[in-house]
Every structure is written in C-alpha cells, then in structure tokens.
Amino acid sequence: MSLITITVEQAARPGESQLPDLIEPIVGFRNWRILRTGPAAGELSSPYLPVSWTDRVVRAECRSWRSPEDLLKQPHPAPHPDCGCGIRAYHVPMSEFSKVDYQAVSGIVTLWGRIEIKRDEMRAELARIEAFGVYDRWSRRQQDAVREVAGNLGADLVDLRELDVAAATYGAPPPPSLVAGREAPGVRDRFAALFTSRLGE
Secondary structure (H helix, E strand, O other): OOOOOOOOOOOOOOOOOOOOOOOOOOOEEEEEOOOOOOOOOOOOEEEOOOEEOOOOOOOOOOOOOOOOHHHOOOOOOOOOOOOOOOOEEEEOOOOHHHHHHHEEEEEEEEEEEEEEEEOOOOEEEEEEEEEEEEEOOOOOOHHHHHHHHHHHHEEEEEEEHHHHHHHOOEOOOOEEEEHHOOOOOHHHHHHHHHHHHHOOO
C-alpha cells in the first residue's frame, strides 16, 4: 500500500475561521508513528492508515475506499455522521500506545471545523498538532526522532505523563453537553427533541 498524504493547510481558506466558535479551542489527544524506513522515513504518520502528517495543520478528507463501489460515490465533507472519516482524537491521552510501540508517539491536538463528538473520541475536519509527549524510557533514537519531528512542525514537547495537564495550555475538552452518549440530557438532547417535534407538524 502506498503512502497517502492528506490535504494540508497552514491557514484557513478565505471566509473560514482559524479557531472554533467556542471560547477556547477543543483539545484532544491522538497517536502517531514516526516511520523508520522507506521513502517516508522520519515522517509522522497515522498509526493505522498510510496517511502522512507533513504539516502542523491538517484538513481531513474522506478516504473510505473499502470497495470499488466506494470510488463511485459522491464525496462528502469529513467527518460525516454515517462514515468513519475525519481526524480522530480522544478525550483522554492514550499514552500506553507510546510505551509499547517503538515507533509510536502520543500528543495533543486542537480541533475545529465540523466535529463529531462521541463518548470516547472525536472526529474533526481540521486539527493542529500542539505538542508531543516524550517518554523517558524510549531509546535515544526514538527521543531524537520525536524531537526532530516536533522541531520541523513547530510543536512543543512535554513529558508523556503530563499530556493531560499540558492540554489546558492549548484549549479545553468539549463541553459535556456536546458529548454524545451521556446520560444527562443536554443541549444535544433538547435540540433533537425540538427537531423531532417539528417533524410531526
């Protein structure tokens, strides 16, 4: 499988906001791998798909090509509620990934644009890498690789164990009322009830 580079933008398109319409940017956590071999050696990559993160700000595109029929479908904006596309981030750090995979690195991202917010994760249209977590038990080679990627992207470095604390420097988690699957009724539930009641009219 060849490496796919998703569309990357340093600045928003004309008419688009650089930050979410909330008071603070939405912050999340995600994992990557730093590739060791091949033409993309030294690049930051999604851990599960061959997608390279060559710039600090990334725009998602739907790449759900599971069958030949998928190539014939009309493209849709990412993320889409009926698809798994979008830039994935978690509400809490998944730092164990960085401890067991010798090429892995975990970090902090800020998200904006269209965002699908679920109980355990979020999928966003736009993401910006803010910081990488450095694990003191990594090999020197991995520590140097993470420092080099952070330097190239202009991202900060923090201790891996402090990712959750450091995240407050860059933004805030989504308000609980926007997180799908919560038991307490919130804005989302009230909006859904209003929308449903209007459909019956």
